[in-house]
Amino acid sequence: MSSTNEIRKGVVIRHQNDLFVVVEFQHINPGKGAAFVRTRMKSLAAGKVVEITYKVGESVDIVEVEFQTMQYLYKNGANYVFMNMNDYEQVEMNGDLIGDEAKYLKEGIEVIVGLFEEVPVSVQLPKKITYKVVEAPPAVKGDSASGNVTKEITLDNGLKIQAPIFIKEGEEILVNIETGEYSARA
Numbered sequence: 521m522s523s524t525n526e527i528r529k530g531v532v533i534r535h536q537n538d539l540f541v542v543v544e545f546q547h548i549n550p551g552k553g554a555a556f557v558r559t560r561m562k563s564l565a566a567g568k569v570v571e572i573t574y575k576v577g578e579s580v581d582i583v584e585v586e587f588q589t590m591q592y593l594y595k596n597g598a599n600y601v602f603m604n605m606n607d608y609e610q611v612e613m614n615g616d617l618i619g620d621e622a623k624y625l626k627e628g629i630e631v632i633v634g635l636f637e638e639v640p641v642s643v644q645l646p647k648k649i650t651y652k653v654v655e656a657p658p659a660v661k662g663d664s665a666s667g668n669v670t671k672e673i674t675l676d677n678g679l680k681i682q683a684p685i686f687i688k689e690g691e692e693i694l695v696n697i698e699t700g701e702y703s704a705r706a
Contacts, residue, residue: 521579530642534581539564541641585634613640626677651675659685
């Protein structure tokens with residue numbers, strides 16, 4: 521048995537004889553009363569999402585998950601396909617388990633996939649990912665006078681972000697996936 525302090529996104533918990541993967545969690549310490557952990561978890565068997573609240577210090581049954589480096593290949597309907605680079609075996613993962621981070625996936629990127637009994641349950645992306653700029657409007661003369669000016673650009677995976685006005689089409693940039701913002705030129 522583990523403590524509620526070990527609850528993180530992607531952790532698999534056995535709750536009422538069913539396995540759930542943590543999709544979201546929040547440690548809450550109210551001014552009055554005991555601290556607790558609020559979780560949103562998805563059932564691996566039924567696919568339903570439930571919200572469960574645990575008291576801090578309460579025992580939870582966290583199941584061991586194996587982590588492997590895999591390469592993202594393509595999207596197949598609502599699922600995402602990853603390939604183990606050692607044995608070239610492919611696994612599909614439901615987009616609900618990946619969540620908002622799915623918009624940062626691009627073909628060929630290496631990620632860490634959490635597997636429970638050979639079933640993918642979580643994905644960890646690198647903190648910064650390199651993308652090629654496929655569409656960037658030209659800078660307008662005089663824009664830089666007002667300080668930190670940005671423009672909307674389109675990246676090679678279709679993602680649109682704000683970037684400094686000096687970024688041009690064809691350049692490669694780094695995007696911080698935690699904030700979803702431009703980080704630097706690659």
